[in-house]
Amino acid sequence: MNASLRSSQGKMNTNTTPDDSPREEEHDWDSYLIETNSEAAPASNFKQALIPPVNDFIVGEKLESIDPRNQDSWCIGTIIEKDGPRLRIRLDGTDDRNDFWRLVDSGDIRCYGTTAKLGGQIVPPLGFQLTSTRWTKYFERNVKDGPFAAESCFKPQPSKPEKNLFKKGQKLEAVDPRHSNLICPATVSNVIPGDYRIMLSLDGWSSLNNFKVDYLSRDIFPVGWCKLAGIRIAKVGGNPPSRASNKILPTSPTKQNENVRQQQSKNKKTIVSPLPNDSSHSPTTMDEKNNNLTTKEKINQRSKTKKENGNSIDSDEANEDTKKKRPIVTVYLNYLGDNSGMLLNPQKFRVSMPSKFGPDECHVVLTSIFDSCIKCAFQQASFIKRIIDVF
Template identity: 30%
Template sequence: MTVVEVCGYRIKLHFDGYSDDYDFWVNADCPDLFYPKWCEHNSRIVQPPKNYENNFDWNNYLRVTNTLPAPIWNFVSTYNLGSCKKNKFQIGNKLEALDKLTRVLPKQLICVATVADILGNRIRIHFDGWSDDFDYWTDITSTNIHPVRWCDNNGRILTPPNGYNDFKGKKPFSWTEYLRETNSKPVPENAFVRRPLRDFVINTTIEVVDLVVPSLIRIAKIVDVKGDELKILYDGFDSNYAYWIEDDSPDIHPVGWSLKTNHPIEIPREKECLWSCKVIGCNGKGNSNSLTNNHIIAKDCPYEWDSWKKSVAGLSKLSDRLKNVSFSCDTVVQ
């Protein structure tokens, strides 16, 4: 990957060999970033640039592209992975986990899942019976993951592996049988140590990365709090645009963070001063249909209602960078 832009404490990254459509913004201390040769040092496989024909070698690649490696001391999160306290999660263990695509739906799905990978105190969740397109990384203290039989013990419905009912007929899902059939073990119950909830309060103000134009940071108000979820609304936008975000999201910051890190912040637009797209709160920045930084008409506005709903639901218009498979479904903003 290449750093293509730096703004305050945030960086824009580009996948070498791929379209700019896949560029994305992260905080400089993002735990998903690794220094060059990290994979080599940790027995991992690094994905080479698209159409790269030679065996990948960092020294050769840097020489050919006439580029420099990012300094290793920039990678505080991943450089110290080895010092993380050992936890009781193991690759292959079973658990119950929230399907994050259903986070904004009235009926959330909690599914049979497997620990697919581990990095320090973070685990990769894989939903049994599904492709890895739906995998996600989460901290071991997350409230999105639960021990086996958690649904039974808490009056929730557990979604069995995809295709399991076709194989088993109408027979109810049984963890005892499934663990035996898959020759697997559950994550120990005492491995699930919940972090304390943050002290967020309704009607207080935060700074947040714009959901649909992630180069921007906006002023937002917390309009509701449920456990570790915050419902936030950008200042100047209609109340329909309020959405839920996890309270440990790297995209939320305290008031003054932008000033402290020298990052621009969007000033709310007066409601009577509508942009040409006629979306209240929009200032013409961003484009839902191209890489341009602005728009004029509503169909190109990233805050246009249908486009906004898909973004809130976590649905991307882009096909998978490696598999070229897209996923879509209907959803609503709650």
């Protein structure tokens, strides 16, 4: 079945706009499978259409989408970019940090108006930048008039395999979970019997990057599927492929995004490893180390020996001195109006949230604040996940 996928690649029409830029060398699956002495996972293992669906969407159109960070909510999203049958979507009211990708035959997107027909309600996304009370005005001004994607653009979901049929060592194509715009060659590194998930490793990368996915995930594809769909996959352990042919909705970075990037740059640490030929880092014997000890270090060693023999100094006294050096903080809460954000229940917030935390050590105060916020959250699991994503 995989052979039929690869043999029909030249017959498909891609959904991206051609350009005159030089084309990079594409990943050659046939040669790669021979070189690695491996086999491709059968196409019947995947919840994907054998023939990639056509992408009739237009960049800038709006649709309804499930909020990836709150699976119970249907929100309005705008198509920012196209790549084959994939759509890059940004929920209206959020910025580019929370963009995500969906296939045109995904069950997570649907035509605008479907939620209302089913008796539901469109809600602001998690992380909506304005207050919840201003969502109605925002909707009227920015969403109500569209443009909306036609119902014919949404394709039916493909059939799914009855059970997990993957085997260890099989090759496939997978979305990089850290860079969802990239699709990379990957290997099934482990299959746990009875589990609905499989462990994947991105070829050419450290095992530290291994991750688990549901065997029904729409982010894994049979070998050759992406080429058939007009999507360029990343090289094995190499740089991302250029996607100059893709249509992208122009966006400008916000001041908030710029501040975040600057903060991330400040937080980066550089670790310098010693050079092999550097004499200052050459191996030394235990005798040499002892000879190089300063008088102060020798005294410390003697003190350590005495401590082991029962003649130690009073540890409680030392701990008390250390504790005194730690800063003591107090946090005051100034709460005005009904704006407790999208995550916290305003009523619980007013009743349960203390007006003051501390005085105490920093980590104690911070823990108290988090605990109080969790108690006031609409959905505690969503709140905790959001905090983990931020930090």
